Amino acid sequence: MSFRDAILQNVRNNQPSSRDLPAPPKFHSEQPVELKKQFAAALKELSGDVITEPPADFGKFLKNRFPDAKTICSAVPEYAGNRKPEDFARWSDASSIDVTIVRSPLGVAETGSVLLSEEEFRVNTIGFLAHDIVILLDPAEIVENLHDAYGHPHFRDKAYSLLMSGPSGSADIGGITVHPAQGVMTLTVIFWPLAETQNVRSAK
Amino acid sequence: MSAVDQAKNAAAFIEDRTHEQHLDQLLWMMRTRRDEAASRVPEWEQLRDLASQIKEHTLSHLAHYLEMFESSAKANGVTVHWAQDAPEHNQIVYQILSDRNADSLIKSKSMLTEECETRPFLEARGIRVTETDLGERIQQLDNQPPSHIVGPSWHKTTQDVANLFARVYGSDKEKTDPVYLAHVMRVNTRPLIEQAKAGMTGANFAVAETGAVVTVTNEGNADLSANVPELRICSVGLEKIIPRNEDLAVFIRLLTRSATGNSITQYTSHFRSPRKNGEMHIILVDNGRSSRLGMEKFWRSLKCIRCAACMNTCPVYRRSGGLSYGSTYMGPIGIIMMPTFDAHRYSELPFSSTLNGSCTNVCPVKIDIHEQIYAWREVMEEKHQINLVKKEAMIVAGKVLSNPLLYRIAADSTETSLKVLPRFALYNHLNAWGRHRDIPQPAKETFHDWYKKHRS
Numbered sequence: 001m002s003f004r005d006a007i008l009q010n011v012r013n014n015q016p017s018s019r020d021l022p023a024p025p026k027f028h029s030e031q032p033v034e035l036k037k038q039f040a041a042a043l044k045e046l047s048g049d050v051i052t053e054p055p056a057d058f059g060k061f062l063k064n065r066f067p068d069a070k071t072i073c074s075a076v077p078e079y080a081g082n083r084k085p086e087d088f089a090r091w092s093d094a095s096s097i098d099v100t101i102v103r104s105p106l107g108v109a110e111t112g113s114v115l116l117s118e119e120e121f122r123v124n125t126i127g128f129l130a131h132d133i134v135i136l137l138d139p140a141e142i143v144e145n146l147h148d149a150y151g152h153p154h155f156r157d158k159a160y161s162l163l164m165s166g167p168s169g170s171a172d173i174g175g176i177t178v179h180p181a182q183g184v185m186t187l188t189v190i191f192w193p194l195a196e197t198q199n200v201r202s203a204k
Numbered sequence: 205m206s207a208v209d210q211a212k213n214a215a216a217f218i219e220d221r222t223h224e225q226h227l228d229q230l231l232w233m234m235r236t237r238r239d240e241a242a243s244r245v246p247e248w249e250q251l252r253d254l255a256s257q258i259k260e261h262t263l264s265h266l267a268h269y270l271e272m273f274e275s276s277a278k279a280n281g282v283t284v285h286w287a288q289d290a291p292e293h294n295q296i297v298y299q300i301l302s303d304r305n306a307d308s309l310i311k312s313k314s315m316l317t318e319e320c321e322t323r324p325f326l327e328a329r330g331i332r333v334t335e336t337d338l339g340e341r342i343q344q345l346d347n348q349p350p351s352h353i354v355g356p357s358w359h360k361t362t363q364d365v366a367n368l369f370a371r372v373y374g375s376d377k378e379k380t381d382p383v384y385l386a387h388v389m390r391v392n393t394r395p396l397i398e399q400a401k402a403g404m405t406g407a408n409f410a411v412a413e414t415g416a417v418v419t420v421t422n423e424g425n426a427d428l429s430a431n432v433p434e435l436r437i438c439s440v441g442l443e444k445i446i447p448r449n450e451d452l453a454v455f456i457r458l459l460t461r462s463a464t465g466n467s468i469t470q471y472t473s474h475f476r477s478p479r480k481n482g483e484m485h486i487i488l489v490d491n492g493r494s495s496r497l498g499m500e501k502f503w504r505s506l507k508c509i510r511c512a513a514c515m516n517t518c519p520v521y522r523r524s525g526g527l528s529y530g531s532t533y534m535g536p537i538g539i540i541m542m543p544t545f546d547a548h549r550y551s552e553l554p555f556s557s558t559l560n561g562s563c564t565n566v567c568p569v570k571i572d573i574h575e576q577i578y579a580w581r582e583v584m585e586e587k588h589q590i591n592l593v594k595k596e597a598m599i600v601a602g603k604v605l606s607n608p609l610l611y612r613i614a615a616d617s618t619e620t621s622l623k624v625l626p627r628f629a630l631y632n633h634l635n636a637w638g639r640h641r642d643i644p645q646p647a648k649e650t651f652h653d654w655y656k657k658h659r660s
């Protein structure tokens with residue numbers, strides 16, 4: 001008998017009597033939820049920042065926010081940057097990136113999380129080997145809680161789906177969360193409606 | 205191997221009051237934060253019920269869900285292995301690495317690989333293993349196992365870490381600021397991460413219907429371990445299976461709030477398939493789990509989602525440190541899990557508890573922890589695994605407590621004895637309770653005497 005079959009046989013012999021599988025409700029709040037406000041507050045608790053409107057001049061915004069940044073890797077049409085994800089054929093080379101810019105298809109108000117996958121990153125390591133990350137999020141795509149979030153098709157279709165909820169941190173020394181840890185040092189979400197980007201593109 | 209003497213090991217830890225107070229305060233802060241987080245979720249108790257029911261359903265159909273998971277993972281392009289025990293698991297990992305000439309491995313924290321002692325096994329065979337979780341790396345550098353399943357180095361003060369880094373990395377030992385210390389670690393570990401030939405993680409959950417393994421970290425180090433190298437290995441205990449993608453919402457909402465009071469960790473990561481140009485292996489590990497499933501009183505411990513809330517609330521754990529348990533899993537959950545691995549070696553652990561039930565009250569998946577601790581004491585009694593002094597004391601206590609007259613005589617004479625006996629007579633080797641603390645001051649009169657005077 002193979003290891004596999006021996007394990008499964010022992011499991012079958014020892015399983016307790018059958019229990020029912022419950023159907024979890026969505027737990028939506030009975031009161032109206034201010035999704036943008038709740039998202040920003042939740043992300044702030046995990047040291048992430050929210051910019052509530054697209055900056056008039058994105059280049060200037062980046063220069064002010066990251067004055068020392070030289071390598072800006074953009075995975076979005078809203079800003080060109082000076083690197084594309086595909087420039088990092090060897091994925092570990094993404095550690096030379098100062099700022100990564102990417103768009104998320106989903107935000108979660110309850111936890112301040114944004115969803116990202118290989119579709120948005122194109123090279124996954126740009127999301128955590130970079131020094132800082134800026135994430136564009138259409139506020140219309142914010143859902144109330146994790147029950148809603150897990151309905152997103154990424155979790156069934158993508159090789160890698162990440163709910164990112166703040167910059168990399170660690171509370172392993174003294175129990176208080178500090179940055180840096182091994183991933184990005186700061187995380188900024190900009191509420192940037194997709195329609196605005198599409199309007200700009202069609203006007204060009 | 206002789207039984208672990210947790211009380212003796214704890215004595216060494218609390219010898220230095222600084223460490224005892226540091227750990228107690230830090231963990232109580234986590235417990236307080238957990239309570240605040242739970243109170244902000246109106247459906248908290250409903251979520252605990254759901255989590256418990258989903259886990260019990262899964263465990264009662266575990267073979268079915270294991271096969272479903274295997275089938276989904278294979279369809280996603282993942283190679284699935286099965287290991288009956290720790291040596292098999294370690295051999296599979298080594299074989300995967302050596303077949304591909306991978307001589308360096310970055311690892312994210314995994315209690316299962318601690319349980320299997322995977323790191324020393326690989327290091328003895330020439331593989332350089334680097335822990336990427338900050339706390340786990342601190343413990344690796346200090347040649348110690350984790351002392352807590354969420355914060356492996358929480359028993360250390362910032363000065364301890366500063367001293368360690370000064371010794372290993374030559375940093376300034378006067379600088380005890382956690383931001384500085386975390387930076388020292390980043391600078392020294394990042395190059396090892398970028399150069400590694402393979403990555404290894406555990407899994408918090410494995411979803412049967414999608415074949416995804418899910419990791420929960422604050423640092424993103426599981427993401428680094430899984431994405432930077434092209435070869436990725438993931439070790440999963442059989443009990444980590446859950447049926448559906450939607451079930452994750454229930455568990456993720458409970459896990460971090462129970463652990464640290466945050467609503468979620470910074471990285472909640474779902475891996476279904478190998479990365480581009482990569483290779484992904486999942487090892488499903490039994491190591492005693494299928495046998496525990498058949499233990500009527502103890503199978504529910506398999507519901508554990510490793511949040512450590514039971515440790516943070518436990519007065520014994522908070523004042524004795526995780527290393528005192530001499531085991532992979534420590535605190536209340538360790539007390540009920542470890543005897544399933546070795547009933548003799550861990551025979552004393554069920555007595556390292558006040559049975560106050562706080563562990564059960566905070567458990568997000570409603571494991572009856574304190575009741576299992578009591579049940580393990582009964583098992584140890586049946587297996588004659590209790591030391592003679594403890595056993596005789598319990599027999600006497602049993603007789604006295606079951607007889608009201610004997611009890612009153614004993615209570616009166618104890619009060620008198622405490623008042624008149626010299627210190628050497630009260631604090632001797634037979635009095636385990638008084639070894640590290642003072643016996644309480646005797647009351648002026650017993651409750652029984654007071655009641656007779658005032659109510660009769």
